[in-house]
Amino acid sequence: MxxxxxxxxxxxxxxxxxxxxxxxxxxxxLDEVTAGRDAEKALRSLVTDHLSWKAASIFHSKRVPRDTRAQSRGRYEIDLVVISPNQISAIEIKNWSGRLRIDGDRWVQERRNGGEIAHENPLSKNKEKLDCLCAVLESRNIRVPPARVCRVIFWNKNITVPIEVAKRDEIVMHHELDRFLTTQKATGFAERFLISVLELCLDQEASMIATDGFFKAIPSRDYSAAVETITSLETxxxxxxxxxxxxxxxxxxxxxxxxxxxxxxxxxxxxxxxxxxxxxxxxxxxxxxxxxxxxxxxxxxxxxxxxxxxxxxxxxxxxxxxxxxxxxxxxxxxxx
Structure with a gap:
């Protein structure tokens, strides 16, 4: 029984x-991810964190130590890292809306409801993050590409940016990226977005070379070692x-x-x-x-x-x- x-x-x-x-x-x-209305959420939906395209690589959501000698100081998170033999870039994606004004070193976002949000200068912050990433590479005796570039992508169409800011090479407005995005045939918005950012960076890289003359690229072994090291960083x-x-x-x-x-x-x-x-x-x-x-x-x-x-x-x-x-x-x- x-x-x-x-x-x-x-x-x-x-x-x-x-x-x-x-x-x-x-x-x-989420609808906003599959529809591509929010680039940050779309990228976070990717399980893969690395995409190679035309002799360049792009990574998203990489975490780098603030100090290679003191891991206890914590880590920065970089939205996007783009690396080629000629350049290395740290890119921040901002989904801000409303009107932006510059107040000293603060970037003030004026919301439609009248509220204001004061942000740290994202270009300055990005430079700190990129310096930390380069320090990681150099600590492993890896030569860093000669051009170090910090960029901010304003992804939201509903943002008004001062003209002197929008004209800066480091600032990418939605419509500038959109001309690359509309030509991509990759599956899924997030992958098309990544390839578009890569295309834009390579396009700007070609312009820099044409303007400033050819600058010496790092050897292929250093590029491969840099890609391997960045791949190993946590996401x-x-x-x-x-x-x-x-x-x-x-x-x-x-x-x-x-x-x-x-x-x-x-x-x-x-x-x-x-x-x-x-x-x-x-x-x-x-x-x-x-x-x-x-x-x-x-x-x-x-x-x-x-x-x-x-x-x-x-x-x-x-x-x-x-x-x-x-x-x-x-x-x-x-x-x-």
Whole structure:
């Protein structure tokens, strides 16, 4: 009798797991990302962080130490890094709207509702970030491209910028990038955006060479070493949700019952898949007739027994505090 009751209890538990799995809603990518209205969110939706195009490379969301000799000082995040044998660029993407005015070293954004937001000069900040990136490369005896360029892309069409600012070579207005964007045939807005930025940088590079004369490019071995080093820098971690939506931030830990499994020890670039058959009928048969786990994780957590209600603690970029996300909603985790 006891064995029968245990089997019945087990079956009931497996049916509860089945209900939790099949009730998980699919979460497709946000409209503003797929439509390309917000470049920052679109780039954060990319799982890959590196794209090569025409003898140049572009990276997004790279984190660089503020001081190569003192890692405890923290890290900067660079929205985009573009590198070719001739130039290296740090690029900031701004989605500001309203009217911009320059007040000393402050860039003041005047909102349509009358409010004001004072920003640190993004060009000065970008120079600090680029200097830190170059210091990382030079600390590894890698020659840095001769042209070091800081750029700010004003992506929002609804921004009015002082004419003397808009005319600066380091400033890229939406319409300037748009002429490259409309000619790209890459799949997905984020990839087309990255290639467009690369094209723009290479176009400006050609203009610099034509104006100032040819400046000596770094050797191919240094360029390859620089690309390899920048590739190794951390990016945001990612969670791909069921349905395709990708969110970026910091993976903190897996929470299974009372157990806490840290995720920051995972190697950069590694991923953990949530292994689960999402077919309602097949999963029901597995619940009734089977005994194998109905939901599990891939290596290195394949031996951990989980349920759809167990969670990942994740600090999404831009949010004030971490949140718990149930495994029933997740397709995979990716370490930056």
């Amino acid at each position: 006891g064995a029968v009751m245990n089997t019945k209890s087990s079956r009931t538990s497996r049916l509860e797991i089945w209900r939790d799995i099949v009730s998980a809603k699919r979460e497709p990518e 945001f971690d990612k969670i791909e949700l069921l349905g395709g939506r990708v969110i970026s931030g910091d993976l903190l830990e897996i929470r299974v019952g009372q157990d806490r499994l840290p995720l920051k020890t995972m190697p950069s670039g590694s991923e953990v898949k949530v292994v689960c058959n999402r077919s309602k009928v097949i999963l029901f048969l597995l619940a009734i007739l089977g005994s194998a786990p109905m939901i599990s994780l891939s290596h290195p957590f394949s031996t951990i027994s989980i349920s759809p209600r167990d969670k990942v603690l994740f600090h999404q970029a831009g949010e004030p505090k971490p949140e718990e996300i149930e495994f029933g909603r997740i397709s995979r985790l990716v370490r930056g």
